[in-house]
Amino acid sequence: MNILFIGSGAVGSYFAGKLSQTGAAVSLQARSDYEHVKIHGVHIHSVDGDFHYQPRHVVRDAAELPAKPDYAVLCIKVVEGADRVALLKNAVGPDTAIVLLSNGIEIEPEIAQAYPDHEIISALAFIGVTRTAPGHVHHQAYGHLSLGSYPSGLSDKARWLSEAFQSAGVLCNADADIATARWQKCVWNAAFNPVSVLTGLDTGRILNGQEGLIRALMQEVVAIAAAVGHPLPDTLVDKSIHGTKKMAAYKTSMLVDLEAGQPLETEVILGNAVRAGHKAGVPIPHLETVYALLKLKEAQRDRCSEVMSVSNQNAGNRLHTPFRPGA
Amino acid sequence: MNILFIGSGAVGSYFAGKLSQTGAAVSLQARSDYEHVKIHGVHIHSVDGDFHYQPRHVVRDAAELPAKPDYAVLCIKVVEGADRVALLKNAVGPDTAIVLLSNGIEIEPEIAQAYPDHEIISALAFIGVTRTAPGHVHHQAYGHLSLGSYPSGLSDKARWLSEAFQSAGVLCNADADIATARWQKCVWNAAFNPVSVLTGLDTGRILNGQEGLIRALMQEVVAIAAAVGHPLPDTLVDKSIHGTKKMAAYKTSMLVDLEAGQPLETEVILGNAVRAGHKAGVPIPHLETVYALLKLKEAQRDRCSEVMSVSNQNAGNRLHTPFRPGA
Incomplete structure (x- = not known):
């Protein structure tokens, strides 16, 4: 082969x-x-x-x-x-x-x-x-x-x-059932990655301060996954939290990418989950909020890059407006 | 006098x-x-x-x-x-x-x-x-x-x-009815201030990218105000958005404070609103999310200050955990 x-x-x-x-x-x-x-x-x-x-x-x-x-x-x-x-x-x-x-x-x-x-x-x-x-x-x-x-x-x-x-x-x-495995990994990724990018903190500091936010985000991903035909175990959120607490404090890949000036996997980790949630009619206000903030954070970084790069003056506006007013 | x-x-x-x-x-x-x-x-x-x-x-x-x-x-x-x-x-x-x-x-x-x-x-x-x-x-x-x-x-x-x-x-x-006037001002403040701190953007860039998030946050403050006996006009959110669009793009006071290393008015602008919402049983997931993120952001800044200040090694953990899992 x-x-x-x-x-x-x-x-x-x-x-x-x-x-x-x-x-x-x-x-x-x-x-x-x-x-x-x-x-x-x-x-x-x-x-x-x-x-x-x-x-x-x-x-x-x-x-x-x-x-x-x-x-x-x-x-x-x-x-x-x-x-x-x-x-x-x-x-x-x-x-x-x-x-x-x-x-x-x-x-x-x-x-x-x-x-x-x-x-x-x-x-x-x-x-x-x-x-x-x-x-x-x-x-x-x-x-x-x-x-x-x-x-x-x-x-x-x-x-x-x-x-x-x-x-x-x-x-x-x-x-x-690899699609379900993807949703399972997304439960961790869609919670920790955006929060780390928006706050600059590692997993330990995040859980120490706002475990409730992480749980709320994870629960919404679990709800979307169930709605689109990929039910996950009831115990998954607890296990993910406890597993992360046992690990050494960890800087997420998305925060590493942000600091290295690399593009972020925002759309495949978070945007696709949010869109699936909207399509399935699942209420996901916490995910919507961090997604909207992450798009703004990307826009802010792009703007800084634009200021630094004179050759990039025609860069298009990368902002999306995925937010559903009143959703 | x-x-x-x-x-x-x-x-x-x-x-x-x-x-x-x-x-x-x-x-x-x-x-x-x-x-x-x-x-x-x-x-x-x-x-x-x-x-x-x-x-x-x-x-x-x-x-x-x-x-x-x-x-x-x-x-x-x-x-x-x-x-x-x-x-x-x-x-x-x-x-x-x-x-x-x-x-x-x-x-x-x-x-x-x-x-x-x-x-x-x-x-x-x-x-x-x-x-x-x-x-x-x-x-x-x-x-x-x-x-x-x-x-x-x-x-x-x-x-x-x-x-x-x-x-x-x-x-x-x-x-x-100055209390109602305070809630009215809070509608703008509780939306724009945290989003600006979390993204580094001014009002113009925020509205250009994620007007929906700002509206959702404002609507939640309006709902809390009504629940605690300070009903605001139905048109307030629209008027606040349009008024802000007409102004020159504006860097919020909380972002100015963040950049100047000053303490943030997080608790009186956002924390008090969130606590009032919880007490009144109003669902406020978007506010909860930005509040939790803002507390983490403060913790991250305090941590940076601690690293810089050797005399500050006994600084207490200022983190609160106001989040209500499942709320």
Whole structure:
């Protein structure tokens, strides 16, 4: 099996590396890291032991590959300006399964529409991992996966991929209901990420001060998930809170992105949940409030960037007005 | 009539100056500005024309006054650490009316409890005014007052004071229902102030992006006000939004305070409204959310201050947990 990872960020580089170690034919499509990775490969500094690997092929564009891969694993953040459909264009042949390894909910429909004849596998990573330099990744914590066929079930290719990760030492859960797994992860993400961005605080300080707000946000996500056919366990909110309290205080990925000047996963983590809630008629005033504030916060940051960048004077207004007066 | 203004901030200095110009016997209790004002008086740079005045007496403590004043006008922000009861202690004689000229709702009960035998006049300022240096105040916009007896009505002393301001050229509305006037001002304040602090944006950018959030917050304050016996006009939210759109984009006082490292009027503008809403059983999820976020934002700022101040290592945790899970 030939596997192409598209995206040389921390998540893609790490999981590609784990599969590489089993001798699988793993290639990497890189952009800014292309030169470095082509020559030096990728170094993973990991809590589980450092390792290095050289991908079978390192390409700037999948058109350079000698053959279409069996799996095209798209490992990029789903943010404004990330053209996922275009990135997959030269990567998929008739028999290529598309694997979407990204945060968020409802990230699949856009790809399913653009590639209606391709099998789609949806995957979630639970990992603390950071790209520290070109071709260098620091793996700090966790490192497991959930994956399943989209919209549900487990195809042969999904099972094979899950087993390949397992044999590479990656705890990989083959989940026939991956959409529900996405909602479950969203319960944590949609609560902690926006609150951390709006306040600048880590999970410990947030829970110490306003656990009630986090619970209210989580409960609304649980209510949306149930309304759209993905009921979650009653105990999930309590377990998420207690689990987070047991962890070391943690700076969310969205706050890290904000501080690094990176685009935020606001729409796939929060916007898609809010839209699903509106469509299903679920009252979600707490989520609406943090979503509206987060859009303003993004606008404020964009404005600061505009002031700093004279070449960016025609930047469009990125504000959305998703709020429903009186909702 | 002898009138003592306690607090040499922008609001107190300005209105004391206006009364001074009519020849009224106006004294000023100053703290950090004492030396400067005692020698040089106060300079007001005003859109309506600059002026200068020398208060009758300038004191550090009201105990230094030759006689107790007829009015003790307390002009300080009601924030954590501001001991209003102590500030009034030496200022009030048996016949002194206490005038509370501060932002917020329900700012009177604490004073009424401490001084049960004194007349209390409650006053609101609508003014754009900034202290630029000791004894120097810049008056940029507006400049009118509403005042009335607490809890309601218009005493002779309230009428006299209102007329004194009128004769000083200050538009002063003698309002027999000042509590309702406070709720009306709170509709604007409780919406725009927290959103500006959480996003760093002025009124123009906020309304351009998320008018719906502002409307939802305003509507909740209107609902609380009605539930606690202060019904406001149905048209108030629309009028507030349209009025703000017509104004030049405006940086709220709370955002100015945040950026200047000053304590925020979170509790009297937002916390008191939230508590009144809870007590009255009014659903206020949007207000609860911004209140919880604002408390976290304050905690984050305090934490930054603590890091900077080694002498402050025993600072208590100022976090409150006002959130009602499931509310």
